[in-house]
Amino acid sequence: MKHTCLIALIGLLWLSSSLSAQPKYALAVHGGAGADPAHMSREEIAGVETRLQAVLRQGLAQLKAGRSSLEVVETAVRSLEDDPWFNAGRGAALNSAGEAELDAAIMDGSNLQCGAVAGVRRCKNPVSLARFVMEKTPHVLMVGLGADRFAEESGLEMVDNDYFITERARQALRKKQGTVGCVALDQQGHLAAATSTGGLTGKRPGRVGDSPIIGAGTYADDRGCAVSCTGVGEEFIRRQIAGQISQRMRFNGVSLSESVKLTFADGLPDDVGGVIALNRQGDWVLHFNTVGMSRGAADSQGRFMVAIGKDK
Amino acid sequence: MKHTCLIALIGLLWLSSSLSAQPKYALAVHGGAGADPAHMSREEIAGVETRLQAVLRQGLAQLKAGRSSLEVVETAVRSLEDDPWFNAGRGAALNSAGEAELDAAIMDGSNLQCGAVAGVRRCKNPVSLARFVMEKTPHVLMVGLGADRFAEESGLEMVDNDYFITERARQALRKKQGTVGCVALDQQGHLAAATSTGGLTGKRPGRVGDSPIIGAGTYADDRGCAVSCTGVGEEFIRRQIAGQISQRMRFNGVSLSESVKLTFADGLPDDVGGVIALNRQGDWVLHFNTVGMSRGAADSQGRFMVAIGKDK
Numbered sequence: 138m139k140h141t142c143l144i145a146l147i148g149l150l151w152l153s154s155s156l157s158a159q160p161k162y163a164l165a166v167h168g169g170a171g172a173d174p175a176h177m178s179r180e181e182i183a184g185v186e187t188r189l190q191a192v193l194r195q196g197l198a199q200l201k202a203g204r205s206s207l208e209v210v211e212t213a214v215r216s217l218e219d220d221p222w223f224n225a226g227r228g229a230a231l232n233s234a235g236e237a238e239l240d241a242a243i244m245d246g247s248n249l250q251c252g253a254v255a256g257v258r259r260c261k262n263p264v265s266l267a268r269f270v271m272e273k274t275p276h277v278l279m280v281g282l283g284a285d286r287f288a289e290e291s292g293l294e295m296v297d298n299d300y301f302i303t304e305r306a307r308q309a310l311r312k313k314q315g316t317v318g319c320v321a322l323d324q325q326g327h328l329a330a331a332t333s334t335g336g337l338t339g340k341r342p343g344r345v346g347d348s349p350i351i352g353a354g355t356y357a358d359d360r361g362c363a364v365s366c367t368g369v370g371e372e373f374i375r376r377q378i379a380g381q382i383s384q385r386m387r388f389n390g391v392s393l394s395e396s397v398k399l400t401f402a403d404g405l406p407d408d409v410g411g412v413i414a415l416n417r418q419g420d421w422v423l424h425f426n427t428v429g430m431s432r433g434a435a436d437s438q439g440r441f442m443v444a445i446g447k448d449k
Numbered sequence: 450m451k452h453t454c455l456i457a458l459i460g461l462l463w464l465s466s467s468l469s470a471q472p473k474y475a476l477a478v479h480g481g482a483g484a485d486p487a488h489m490s491r492e493e494i495a496g497v498e499t500r501l502q503a504v505l506r507q508g509l510a511q512l513k514a515g516r517s518s519l520e521v522v523e524t525a526v527r528s529l530e531d532d533p534w535f536n537a538g539r540g541a542a543l544n545s546a547g548e549a550e551l552d553a554a555i556m557d558g559s560n561l562q563c564g565a566v567a568g569v570r571r572c573k574n575p576v577s578l579a580r581f582v583m584e585k586t587p588h589v590l591m592v593g594l595g596a597d598r599f600a601e602e603s604g605l606e607m608v609d610n611d612y613f614i615t616e617r618a619r620q621a622l623r624k625k626q627g628t629v630g631c632v633a634l635d636q637q638g639h640l641a642a643a644t645s646t647g648g649l650t651g652k653r654p655g656r657v658g659d660s661p662i663i664g665a666g667t668y669a670d671d672r673g674c675a676v677s678c679t680g681v682g683e684e685f686i687r688r689q690i691a692g693q694i695s696q697r698m699r700f701n702g703v704s705l706s707e708s709v710k711l712t713f714a715d716g717l718p719d720d721v722g723g724v725i726a727l728n729r730q731g732d733w734v735l736h737f738n739t740v741g742m743s744r745g746a747a748d749s750q751g752r753f754m755v756a757i758g759k760d761k
Contacts, residue, residue, distance in 0.1 A: 283544075345567075375561040381696065389700050
């Protein structure tokens with residue numbers, strides 16, 4: 138009887154170690170908080186879901202092929218920037234002067250390297266410019282004309298400001314909060330995060346939200362977690378939401394889900410936004426205090442989900 | 450014998466309560482990390498010290514008169530902005546195109562309200578513009594042309610970019626890191642922080658450092674502490690230095706000095722900068738890992754100090 142138990146135990150240990158030896162990777166994406174599926178047409182819901190599914194599948198394929206989480210979050214956010222359905226890159230919300238001003242950030246959790254841009258008007262893919270700032274300069278954040286000039290010098294694709302302004306954005310009478318973001322864990326066990334946005338509809342020219350602020354809207358640290366936020370940026374900046382979620386894990390040893398819960402409970406007003414967060418174990422949390430958040434996540438174990446409204 | 454003890458105890462309790470009932474206030478200022486007093490003339494050392502003493506005295510008088518810490522940090526930083534000796538406002542370091550681009554932030558620890566500006570070229574006092582962003586807009590951060598335009602609309606004093614460019618800045622061949630900052634505790638027990646800078650000498654146009662990034666170079670939270678940083682901004686952004694110092698106190702219950710020590714030990718490279726930090730008890734920590742940091746602090750108990758080199 139004792140021997141049977143021992144053999145069963147050894148079998149279990151072998152099984153669990155072989156499972157954990159499997160290449161493990163995961164990613165999560167968001168297309169902004171605030172959308173209410175009750176006020177969206179079937180076509181709109183299907184349109185968002187189909188797009189997020191495509192981005193997840195593309196990211197899974199890259200991760201399976203051994204690509205870095207940094208590359209995966211950049212590619213995912215680029216795809217969402219190029220798609221006029223989201224408030225980032227093409228399709229960006231317009232400021233009060235009717236222009237697009239774009240913000241983006243990217244961060245590598247393996248070494249805390251990061252790059253960000255704000256108030257960009259002509260660089261087609263702000264998230265790629267953020268990566269250039271990270272890799273080709275000693276700087277972390279570049280803004281305004283200087284950022285666009287750097288993009289041009291670096292040979293990134295430039296467009297007229299009109300490129301970003303789509304019929305969809307022009308007609309966006311309803312409050313639009315379709316910031317996009319991605320967090321990923323690669324086979325090497327490294328985390329990365331990226332976020333990109335056109336900001337608030339009707340914002341003052343020059344206003345910058347949390348997306349390009351490292352520690353506010355975007356953060357990644359292998360010792361904690363990777364986070365991308367969406368919502369009323371000002372509330373995320375003053376409370377360092379993305380960084381706080383990672384730091385609570387590091388400083389207090391709480392779990393990812395506990396950390397997200399504690400951070401939201403720490404004075405964040407109701408109905409301001411949401412986060413996607415991922416740790417090195419491949420656990421994800423997609424949390425929001427708005428009526429909805431366009432989101433999706435998938436991993437090497439076969440989990441795959443997209444949703445807009447609250448979890449059932 | 451027992452009675453004598455009891456009376457002594459009551460006396461002690463009365464004494465300590467009357468001491469704590471004294472109006473208690475404090476402030477600390479910095480004029481940048483990196484300066485080496487061994488390479489400064491006597492006149493230069495005296496010049497910096499005299500200026501910091503004047504700012505401290507002015508702040509003490511305001512605090513004694515019951516003014517808010519928010520007002521005190523704004524006034525102190527304005528004075529340092531107006532003084533061409535420091536790398537903020539007039540006297541700002543110039544970017545690679547020979548222009549001044551100014552950054553500043555301010556934060557109220559009583560309610561986490563905050564404001565910041567980056568890449569400003571014509572507003573005379575960026576710290577006051579940061580306060581306007583905090584108080585007159587729903588936003589936290591404004592950058593570039595939009596920020597200058599908002600300053601103009603708000604009736605703040607505007608100047609030509611040439612105003613900021615002094616002979617001193619033009620001749621700054623040596624690495625100059627004279628960011629300025631102030632933290633204060635008022636009689637109402639509230640903390641505030643402000644920071645202002647011209648950034649790195651020869652920076653790319655558009656580059657923004659940690660000063661205007663809430664949680665990186667500037668943070669204030671009555672539940673933790675008030676912090677203003679100076680140094681290589683990129684290192685302070687990626688590690689959320691100002692916010693981290695406050696959050697370690699809140700999350701882990703460590704003292705201010707312990708929190709500063711832990712934060713610096715958490716991967717911050719050598720020789721990158723320093724911080725001034727102040728808690729609600731009026732304890733201050735002026736810490737740096739460079740060869741020097743122009744700094745000073747004073748309080749209602751009569752403590753008053755300024756220094757540049759390491760503590761003896």
